Amino acid sequence: MRLLIVEDDLKTARALAAGLERAGFSIATAHSGEEGFFLLNSESFDLVVLDWMLPGRSGIEILKTLRARGGNTPVLLLTARDAVEDRVLGLERGADDYLVKPFAFAELIARIRSLLRRTAGAEPLKKTVADLALDLETRRVWRAGQPIELTPREFDLLAYLLRQAGQVVTREMLARDVWHEANRITPLDNVIDVHVAHLRRKVDESHALKLIHTVRGVGFVLREEGQG
Amino acid sequence: MKPGLRRRSLRLRLAFWNAAAGAVLWLAGLAGMALSGFWRPANLSDWFLPLLAGCPCGAIVLGIASYFIAGHVLKPLREMAGLARRLSANALRERLPVANPHDELGQLAAGCNEILRQLETSFAELDRLTADVSHELRTPLTAMRAVGEVALRDRNPAILHDAVGSMLEEIGRMNQLIERLLLLTRSDDSEMPLQMEAGLVRRVLVEVNESLSLVAGEKQQQLKTDCPDHLLAVFDPALLRLALLNLTQNAIRYSPAGKPINLRAFAGQDSVVVEVADEGPGIAEEHQQKIFERFYRVDKARSRAEGGAGLGLAIVKWSVGRMGGMVELDSEMGRGSVFRIRLRAPSG
Numbered sequence: 001m002r003l004l005i006v007e008d009d010l011k012t013a014r015a016l017a018a019g020l021e022r023a024g025f026s027i028a029t030a031h032s033g034e035e036g037f038f039l040l041n042s043e044s045f046d047l048v049v050l051d052w053m054l055p056g057r058s059g060i061e062i063l064k065t066l067r068a069r070g071g072n073t074p075v076l077l078l079t080a081r082d083a084v085e086d087r088v089l090g091l092e093r094g095a096d097d098y099l100v101k102p103f104a105f106a107e108l109i110a111r112i113r114s115l116l117r118r119t120a121g122a123e124p125l126k127k128t129v130a131d132l133a134l135d136l137e138t139r140r141v142w143r144a145g146q147p148i149e150l151t152p153r154e155f156d157l158l159a160y161l162l163r164q165a166g167q168v169v170t171r172e173m174l175a176r177d178v179w180h181e182a183n184r185i186t187p188l189d190n191v192i193d194v195h196v197a198h199l200r201r202k203v204d205e206s207h208a209l210k211l212i213h214t215v216r217g218v219g220f221v222l223r224e225e226g227q228g
Numbered sequence: 229m230k231p232g233l234r235r236r237s238l239r240l241r242l243a244f245w246n247a248a249a250g251a252v253l254w255l256a257g258l259a260g261m262a263l264s265g266f267w268r269p270a271n272l273s274d275w276f277l278p279l280l281a282g283c284p285c286g287a288i289v290l291g292i293a294s295y296f297i298a299g300h301v302l303k304p305l306r307e308m309a310g311l312a313r314r315l316s317a318n319a320l321r322e323r324l325p326v327a328n329p330h331d332e333l334g335q336l337a338a339g340c341n342e343i344l345r346q347l348e349t350s351f352a353e354l355d356r357l358t359a360d361v362s363h364e365l366r367t368p369l370t371a372m373r374a375v376g377e378v379a380l381r382d383r384n385p386a387i388l389h390d391a392v393g394s395m396l397e398e399i400g401r402m403n404q405l406i407e408r409l410l411l412l413t414r415s416d417d418s419e420m421p422l423q424m425e426a427g428l429v430r431r432v433l434v435e436v437n438e439s440l441s442l443v444a445g446e447k448q449q450q451l452k453t454d455c456p457d458h459l460l461a462v463f464d465p466a467l468l469r470l471a472l473l474n475l476t477q478n479a480i481r482y483s484p485a486g487k488p489i490n491l492r493a494f495a496g497q498d499s500v501v502v503e504v505a506d507e508g509p510g511i512a513e514e515h516q517q518k519i520f521e522r523f524y525r526v527d528k529a530r531s532r533a534e535g536g537a538g539l540g541l542a543i544v545k546w547s548v549g550r551m552g553g554m555v556e557l558d559s560e561m562g563r564g565s566v567f568r569i570r571l572r573a574p575s576g
Contacts, residue, residue: 102403153438179439184404185411185543186470187477194442217396 001116002026002044006036006059007051007078016049019105020112033057040066045073047115049108052079052090060093067094074115078103106168106218113167129165130224132203132211134158143203153178154199161212161222170219196220238305242298247291254286255279304333308340320348360523364405364538368398408539412522412546422550423464426574429493429502430455432465436472437491440480447485451476454492461493461500461571467547468502468571471555474540475504475567483508483564499553499570507564516557520545 003025007013010031017027028043030036033054040048040062052059063075077095079086090098096118097111125136131144139155141148150158156178161169175181175188200212213221235241258278261267269275304327311322323344324337372395379391430453437453444451472491479489483506490505511519511526518524523538548555548569559565 102399182466183470184407186466187473187540188439190477191439191443194446198442216390216393217400218393 001046002028003112004028004030004036004039004043004045004048006030006033006048006054006062008032008054009051016105016108020109023109025112033059033062037062037065040071040073047074047076047112049076049078049112050095052077052086060090063090063093063095074119076108076111076115104170104172104218106170107173109167110164110169110173113164127159127162127165129162129222130209130211131207132162134162141203143207148202150199150202153195154202157195157199158203158222161220164222166221166223168215168218168221173219239295239298239302243291243295246294247287250290251283251287254283258282301333304337308337315344320344320351357522361409364523365402368402372398405539408543409522412539412542423466424462424551425464426460426462427465428457429459429461429463429500429571430457432463432468432472433491433493433502436469436476439473440476443477444480444489447480449480449483449486450488451480452488452490452492454490456494459493459495459500460574461502462574463551463553463571467551468569471544471547471569472502472504474544478540479504479506479508479565482506487564495573496570498573500573502569502571503566505564505566510561510563511557511559511565512561516559519557520555 001024003020005013005016005020005027007016007029008031013029013031017029021027028039028045030039033056036048036050036054037057050059050063054062059077059079063077066073066075074096075094077090077098078101079090079098080101087098096115099108099111127134127136133142134140136159139152141150141155141158157174160174160178171189171192172184174192175184175186179188179191181188196212196214204210204212210225211222213223213225215221258267262269304324308324311324314322323341326334326337326341328334329338375391375394375398379388382388433453433455437451441451476489476491483489487507489507490503492505493500493502495501515524515526519526520541522542524541525538544567545555548571552572554570556568556570557565558568
């Protein structure tokens with residue numbers, strides 16, 4: 001998968017490129033609107049990470065021109081402006097998703113994967129990691145063949161972690177996607193921590209192989225221990 | 229080029245116009261007396277003397293008198309002008325003297341003083357807020373700096389890893405602080421458009437209870453919901469949830485293990501009342517008014533250690549205020565606290 005990052009802050013651009021390369025993407029970077037526009041016209045990308053505020057040609061102008069010419073590359077807009085009308089404007093101009101700065105890198109990866117998945121097709125209804133299996137349709141969960149009883153919230157939480165298996169998930173993502181809390185101010189951090197602790201007790205406690213891990217300062221990840 | 233002397237001084241202008249009026253009055257008086265036959269000038273010099281000598285004399289006397297009277301009357305205005313020149317954002321402490329609060333100039337001076345007082349208060353509040361914010365930001369920065377510097381001395385990757393994690397935690401804390409502050413200071417608030425509608429209060433209470441019952445369970449606290457099924461109020465669901473989550477989390481945080489917390493709602497006289505009641509230590513009288521202010525903490529060390537930034541109740545007040553409601557606090561030391569939100573009842 002080849003991604004283009006258009007971001008004028010050198011430090012940010014370099015960190016994003018390094019992180020996304022480690023996550024297995026091939027990356028091209030542009031540091032100005034003109035450069036980004038030139039690259040977009042001369043090469044083909046699977047996805048563009050586009051900063052809104054750019055010197056020269058702004059992100060939103062690039063997006064407008066790209067869409068006007070019929071380009072349908074998915075675009076993830078990065079913005080420091082988080083007013084609702086700005087988001088609406090961004091989405092109207094053809095952005096597929098937006099992310100408000102400062103964002104967690106884990107969230108960026110999750111959004112990129114979800115955008116790429118959306119363009120690729122439907123997701124399977126049964127998911128497994130190691131000996132953990134989850135059925136999205138019947139909302140049932142098994143560990144080593146044994147069914148586990150989960151509350152609806154715990155099931156949603158586990159399904160979300162499993163969908164992002166191997167990727168770190170932040171509390172902010174969980175608050176928004178599992179608790180459906182639209183604003184970032186609502187204090188849910190300890191609520192999430194307690195739910196994860198309960199889920200961990202049900203899923204991991206009686207098994208030697210732990211699947212749910214805490215990543216300090218970032219969030220949680222579901223993976224087989226020893227990786228990454 | 230300077231404007232003419234008369235254009236610059238109201239006092240001179242008044243004196244000039246009064247002098248002119250004096251001359252005109254004098255002439256009118258002479259004419260009146262002549263016409264009524266009271267005064268009959270016999271010859272030309274009888275005409276000249278009153279006209280040539282009396283007219284200017286009257287004008288000068290009236291002009292000088294009114295120059296001094298105007299000077300006296302306009303003195304407050306001169307003081308205002310002087311004060312206005314001395315004032316700046318840093319020196320708003322001065323006030324105008326109000327000689328007579330009943331006349332026009334006195335009222336003007338009192339009005340100016342009121343504006344000055346309000347300006348002084350809001351500048352002082354701004355200063356305090358800036359100091360508080362700097363302090364709140366400096367605390368995580370200090371921690372990050374210390375953690376980073378100590379970790380760099382070590383070559384152990386596990387310690388470095390841990391240090392980065394700890395720094396990210398602090399960054400998250402700072403980020404949350406900034407977002408909460410932005411929310412509180414943004415007046416038009418495009419971040420959260422208001423969606424006021426009549427809704428079931430019970431639904432929000434149950435949601436909050438569902439979210440927090442596990443957290444309360446960790447402290448063996450029972451979270452009870454008590455609300456009539458069909459109780460309606462006018463509110464924005466996201467804002468009410470925000471307020472109740474903050475209040476209930478505070479109740480869980482500050483009341484001891486095993487004490488129940490009550491989320492209840494009922495129809496009041498002309499409003500709908502939603503209460504979060506705990507059996508915690510209570511809040512002392514002297515804190516009760518200030519507790520809704522930004523960054524006000526009853527127990528500074530303790531609440532920061534437990535993750536509070538001193539903005540929770542300010543956000544509660546803000547969100548309830550946006551819905552046109554009110555927050556009240558009833559608290560007694562040793563007995564517990566009741567935070568009461570009053571919402572509008574749907575009309576008709």
